[in-house]
Amino acid sequence: MISRVAESAFWLARYLERVETMARMMYVNINFVLDVNLEGVPRWWPLVLAVGAEKEFRAGTPEDKRDDAETVQEFLCWNRDQSTSIASSLDHARENARTIRETISLEMWESLNGLSLWFNGPEGRKRYQRERFEFYQHLRDQCVLFQGFALDTMLQSEAYHFMRLGTSLERAGQTARLLDVKYHALGPTGRSIEWPREIAQWQAILRSCSAIEPYFKVAQGELSGPRVAEFLLFEKEFPHSVTRSLEQARKFLQLVRPRGSSAERSARGLAELRSKLDAMSMDEVLQVGLHKTLLWIVDSVAAICAAVQEEYFLAPTQVRRHRTAPRRKLSRAA
Amino acid sequence: MAKKARVKATSDGSERIFSGYKPLASTYDEYFSEAGKVRPQASTIVQHLENLGRDEIRERMRLAHASFLEGGITFSVYSDARGGERVFPFDPLPRVIDPAEWKSVEQGLKQRVEALNIFLNDIYSKQKILKDKKIPSAIVLGSPVYRPEVKGIRPRNGNYIYVAGIDLIRDQQGTYRVLEDNVRVPSGVSYVLENRIVMKKTFPRLFDRHSVVPVEEYPNRLRRAVTSAVPGRGANLVVLTPGVFNSAYFEHSFLARRMGCDLVEGRDLAVVKKRVYAKTTRGLQPVDSIYRRIDDDFIDPLAFRKDSMLGVPGLVEAYARGNVVLANGIGNGVADDKAIYPFVPDIIRYYLGEEPLLEQVPTYICERKSDRQYTTENIDKLVVKAVNEAGGYGMLVGPKASKKERAEFVRKVNANPRNYIAQPLVELSASPTWTPRGPAPRRLDLRPFVLRGNDTWVLPGGLTRVALVRGSYVVNSSQGGGSKDTWVLEARKS
Numbered sequence: 001m002i003s004r005v006a007e008s009a010f011w012l013a014r015y016l017e018r019v020e021t022m023a024r025m026m027y028v029n030i031n032f033v034l035d036v037n038l039e040g041v042p043r044w045w046p047l048v049l050a051v052g053a054e055k056e057f058r059a060g061t062p063e064d065k066r067d068d069a070e071t072v073q074e075f076l077c078w079n080r081d082q083s084t085s086i087a088s089s090l091d092h093a094r095e096n097a098r099t100i101r102e103t104i105s106l107e108m109w110e111s112l113n114g115l116s117l118w119f120n121g122p123e124g125r126k127r128y129q130r131e132r133f134e135f136y137q138h139l140r141d142q143c144v145l146f147q148g149f150a151l152d153t154m155l156q157s158e159a160y161h162f163m164r165l166g167t168s169l170e171r172a173g174q175t176a177r178l179l180d181v182k183y184h185a186l187g188p189t190g191r192s193i194e195w196p197r198e199i200a201q202w203q204a205i206l207r208s209c210s211a212i213e214p215y216f217k218v219a220q221g222e223l224s225g226p227r228v229a230e231f232l233l234f235e236k237e238f239p240h241s242v243t244r245s246l247e248q249a250r251k252f253l254q255l256v257r258p259r260g261s262s263a264e265r266s267a268r269g270l271a272e273l274r275s276k277l278d279a280m281s282m283d284e285v286l287q288v289g290l291h292k293t294l295l296w297i298v299d300s301v302a303a304i305c306a307a308v309q310e311e312y313f314l315a316p317t318q319v320r321r322h323r324t325a326p327r328r329k330l331s332r333a334a
Numbered sequence: 335m336a337k338k339a340r341v342k343a344t345s346d347g348s349e350r351i352f353s354g355y356k357p358l359a360s361t362y363d364e365y366f367s368e369a370g371k372v373r374p375q376a377s378t379i380v381q382h383l384e385n386l387g388r389d390e391i392r393e394r395m396r397l398a399h400a401s402f403l404e405g406g407i408t409f410s411v412y413s414d415a416r417g418g419e420r421v422f423p424f425d426p427l428p429r430v431i432d433p434a435e436w437k438s439v440e441q442g443l444k445q446r447v448e449a450l451n452i453f454l455n456d457i458y459s460k461q462k463i464l465k466d467k468k469i470p471s472a473i474v475l476g477s478p479v480y481r482p483e484v485k486g487i488r489p490r491n492g493n494y495i496y497v498a499g500i501d502l503i504r505d506q507q508g509t510y511r512v513l514e515d516n517v518r519v520p521s522g523v524s525y526v527l528e529n530r531i532v533m534k535k536t537f538p539r540l541f542d543r544h545s546v547v548p549v550e551e552y553p554n555r556l557r558r559a560v561t562s563a564v565p566g567r568g569a570n571l572v573v574l575t576p577g578v579f580n581s582a583y584f585e586h587s588f589l590a591r592r593m594g595c596d597l598v599e600g601r602d603l604a605v606v607k608k609r610v611y612a613k614t615t616r617g618l619q620p621v622d623s624i625y626r627r628i629d630d631d632f633i634d635p636l637a638f639r640k641d642s643m644l645g646v647p648g649l650v651e652a653y654a655r656g657n658v659v660l661a662n663g664i665g666n667g668v669a670d671d672k673a674i675y676p677f678v679p680d681i682i683r684y685y686l687g688e689e690p691l692l693e694q695v696p697t698y699i700c701e702r703k704s705d706r707q708y709t710t711e712n713i714d715k716l717v718v719k720a721v722n723e724a725g726g727y728g729m730l731v732g733p734k735a736s737k738k739e740r741a742e743f744v745r746k747v748n749a750n751p752r753n754y755i756a757q758p759l760v761e762l763s764a765s766p767t768w769t770p771r772g773p774a775p776r777r778l779d780l781r782p783f784v785l786r787g788n789d790t791w792v793l794p795g796g797l798t799r800v801a802l803v804r805g806s807y808v809v810n811s812s813q814g815g816g817s818k819d820t821w822v823l824e825a826r827k828s
Contacts, residue, residue: 002602006615098406099578102590102597113406158615258616312615 001158005103006256007313008096009159012104013166014305015093016112020143021174022051022086024208025181026073027136032204033069041197044072046184050177051076051084077128086139090116105153108146115142158256165252165308172245173301176294178208179232182225183291189225190286202228209240229290230282242297246274249304256312263311269304273297351384351391351772357764358775362508364429364765375430375823382540383427388772391426394536395768398424401535407528409581409811422525423816425767426537429778429798430544433825439502439510439782440792442692447498447784449682450517450669454494456685457668458485468684469677473701476752477674479667479722481630483637487654487664490563494663496625497556498784499523499796502692504763511760512694513779515670515678518662519627522797523552523783524585525817527592533819545824547794552783553592556625559787560661564622571595572612574603574626576644581812586627593625600628605648610658623659624649630664672721672755673699700747700754709756710744716756717807718743731807733759762807765818767800777801779809780820795820 025047033043045067048057057066057075065071079085094116101109118124119139127135147167154160182189182201194202202225206212215231218238235241250270257263277297285293357363357370365376372380383391399421402408408419431439456463457474458481464471474480499520501513530549534541561569575586577599590597596612604611604618611618626633632642637650652658668674676697679690698705698716709716713732720728730743747754766773782796798818799809809815 001614002596002598003613003615004599004602005596095578098587100597101406101587102573102595109406110404114404117403162615256615 001103003313005100005159006162007309008100009103009162010166010308010313012093012096012100013163014170015089015096016143016146017167017170017174018084018089019086019093020140021171021178021208022076022084022089023136023139023143024210025050025178026076027133027140028204028208030069030132031207032200035200035204042067042185044069046181047076048072049184050181052177053082053084056082073132087119090119100159103159105149107149107153111142111146111149115139115146118142161252161255162312165249165256168245168249168252169301169305169308171240172242172249173298175209175232175240175242175245176297176301178205179229180291180294181205183294189229189290191226194225198225199223205232211238211240214238225290226282226286229285233277233285233293234282243274243277246270246277250274253308266304266307266311269300269307273300273304351388352380352766354771355766355773356775358761358777360506361761361775361777362504362506362763363775364504364763364778365427366766375432378543379428379430379540382543383773391768395424395426398426398532398536401532402528405528406584407524408584422811423802424529424532425776425800425802425816425818426533427766427768427773428533428819428821429765429780429795431795431820431822433823435510436794436822437825438691442510442690443498443500443782443784443792444790445682445686445688445691446500446512446515446678447495447517447786447790449685450498450515450678451493451495451786452685453681454663454666454669455488455492458487458665463681463684466684468680469674473673473677473699473752474668477668477671479630479665479671481665481668483650484654484663484665489653489663490656490659493563493661493786494666495669495784495786496559496661496663498786499781500784502780502782503695503760503778504780506761508763509693510780512675512678512692513760514672514675516781517666517670519629520781520783521582521585521627522781522799522817523793524588526783526793526795526797526820527552527588529817529819544821546821547824549793549795552785552793553589555785555787555791555793556589557593557595559785559791560625560659561623562787563659569622570612570620571623571625572598572603572621574598574600574624574628574646576600576628576632580627582627589625600633600642600644600646603646603649605646605652608648608652608655608657610646610649610652621658623661625661630667633660633664667722672697672719673701673752676755695757695760698756700751700756705756706747706751709754710747713740713744713756715758717759718747718754718756720753721755722753727812729808731759734805734807759807762801762809765800767802767816767818769802769804774804776804777807777809778818794822 029044029047048054061071061075075082075085077086080087080091082088094112097104097109097112127138150160150163182205186198186201202223203212206215206228209232211232215228218231218235219227231238231241233242236244238244253267253270257267357366365373365380367373402421402424408421453463463469464474495517497520499516499522501516502510503513504510526549557571561571571593572595573586573590573593575583575597577583580586587597598612602613603621604613606618610621610624612621628644631639633645634647634649635642635645636647650664653660653664675694676699678694682688682690698709700706700709709718716732718730718732730739732740762777762779764775764777767776778798778800780796780798783793785791798820799815800818801807801809801814802816803814806814
């Protein structure tokens with residue numbers, strides 16, 4: 001397929017995943033703040049840190065407003081100068097969709113365009129002001145609806161595979177970021193006994209990944225930081241876990257990768273990240289430090305995305321010849 | 335005149351919808367005859383709308399608007415600094431065309447486009463028509479859109495015009511006349527198809543009560559036409575767009591979608607060893623045919639404008655070698671130049687040996703001294719047009735213009751006569767069109783689309799554009815125009 005179109009499909013999916021994650025995170029944080037109403041515990045500021053918007057936020061916000069619920073939400077939802085805000089991500093998602101309308105299905109386009117009109121029109125703002133929960137829920141639901149339409153109405157060919165590749169990589173990074181909210185709010189995680197507020201925070205994080213019930217099915221009643229982190233990092237059967245997302249990414253990268261392809265860096269980077277993670281136990285993660293591990297995951301995923309960009313989307317210059325014969329293995333030393 | 339239709343009221347006492355409708359003086363009305371009687375082809379519509387009532391019609395118009403907006407069926411306005419997208423205003427009162435009437439229009443269009451295609455073949459080869467002095471050489475060869483670069487290149491199958499949009503108007507008597515030809519990159523067909531969908535959705539019963547000739551096969555026909563010069567099956571076709579900021583981007587995307595082919599920008603194509611390729615995730619893939627929606631000027635920086643960022647370097651060379659089909663061909667502008675237009679009847683006679691079936695509008699060519707003199711002396715009665723502008727720009731409607739505007743145009747005409755033509759103001763036909771106060775007469779034109787591949791096919795009806803501003807003669811979307819669904823009725827089987 002046309003490289004530019006593949007790129008738009010990839011980014012469309014990534015932006016929408018960001019919208020969805022952000023909506024989930026805010027939704028849950030409102031609840032969390034209600035549960036844990038303690039002096040001296042930052043409530044909204046950690047979200048700014050988790051999405052990596054610290055610098056922009058500091059620049060435009062007075063010191064005493066940095067942990068203010070409305071200020072942070074306004075910033076993360078509506079601020080178009082901030083590249084990770086819901087407004088920016090949604091704009092980018094729609095613009096990417098608009099440039100590849102011939103590739104996505106009518107239903108996908110209509111649902112995304114409808115969401116964008118709603119968000120940017122009076123209806124969205126009104127809902128934001130009056131029914132904050134419903135506002136975030138609607139955003140999340142519409143993103144999921146879009147995914148559903150993609151699965152149900154789009155040709156399951158290369159463009160779809162690039163979209164899913166985008167979703168999976170973005171999700172791996174976002175889950176790592178969400179887990180890191182705990183560090184930004186309450187500090188490092190270890191095996192020691194945790195405060196109730198820490199437990200509440202872990203629950204909130206589970207909820208923002210729609211993971212509460214799946215978690216309890218697996219954890220059998222235990223609720224602790226290390227266990228939650230382990231679940232969100234390593235649970236192979238949970239759709240939002242890091243390893244599961246990376247496994248999906250591997251699958252879709254393989255589908256878009258032509259045989260005999262010279263696109264090595266992305267595939268190799270992904271394989272490396274996966275094998276290192278697979279080899280790690282939760283104890284080792286804690287030894288290294290959860291925060292440090294999460295940062296490493298976020299950076300590695302970003303590097304893989306950059307490699308995909310370079311290997312698949314930057315203009316090819318060679319006329320593609322018929323597939324070259326498989327390289328003969330070098331004979332071992334005679 | 336329309337008194338008969340005016341006085342009646344409905345049983346609940348509310349005013350009837352068409353009771354205040356007054357056809358324009360000296361103008362052909364598409365719904366009502368001069369005696370104020372409903373024309374037979376419009377009678378069911380009028381009756382149905384009366385039954386629906388104003389509120390219901392307004393509600394359905396709201397739905398129609400929402401449907402366009404949600405579907406992203408929009409055009410971009412260049413002058414809008416925000417690069418905004420707008421919905422092309424849709425009027426729910428369809429234009430209806432009688433089948434017998436349409437048949438003769440269709441014949442006339444085929445004849446005209448055929449002749450123009452032969453003309454292009456001739457102009458870019460032997461130029462017999464110039465040697466026989468049927469048209470002044472200076473006007474043809476002096477045209478800014480004549481492309482000497484492609485002289486001697488014969489496109490595959492000799493096909494220059496794959497897609498034509500011929501703008502028609504109806505005069506006071508209701509006679510169809512050609513107002514201008516568009517054989518470069520005519521646009522608007524996506525609205526024909528979308529208008530039909532929305533019409534069916536919002537006025538299903540009204541639609542149901544008529545037998546309307548369908549328009550939905552256009553994209554298939556287009557695909558067949560633009561790949562007709564590619565031997566074998568499974569031609570690799572792409573639609574080439576200037577990009578997402580182009581005002582017709584929606585249409586480019588729409589047609590690619592419906593033809594099931596890739597939509598590409600110039601930067602997605604590359605020319606290697608005089609062959610055209612698409613840059614794909616799996617390397618360069620060959621392209622056989624390009625339905626291009628980029629003007630000649632911008633299509634290849636090596637051949638035409640050097641500063642074009644939209645085009646594909648080397649494309650013209652590949653085309654010249656016969657390695658790729660371009661639809662439409664390069665240099666077509668010389669056939670729809672407004673200064674050539676007055677000669678089209680002669681062009682038809684010369685190449686086909688037939689009398690033209692469609693009338694056109696008398697035209698003064700400002701390059702001719704006598705015509706120029708007439709034009710500048712009678713500018714208050716004439717419409718003056720720059721010959722190579724579109725979208726209703728570079729135009730003066732004399733009777734509507736201020737003294738200052740007229741003087742300005744006289745100056746322009748004298749400064750660059752080749753660039754201008756003048757025509758008497760034709761009282762374009764009008765049709766009832768919905769306004770906040772109910773239906774009112776608004777002027778129309780019609781752009782039928784003609785496809786030439788292995789055979790020639792005319793899309794039944796075409797795009798009806800309507801001047802929504804009261805008293806206006808300008809129907810362009812960029813200047814307050816809207817559109818209507820256009821119904822060609824099925825011929826009665828008897």
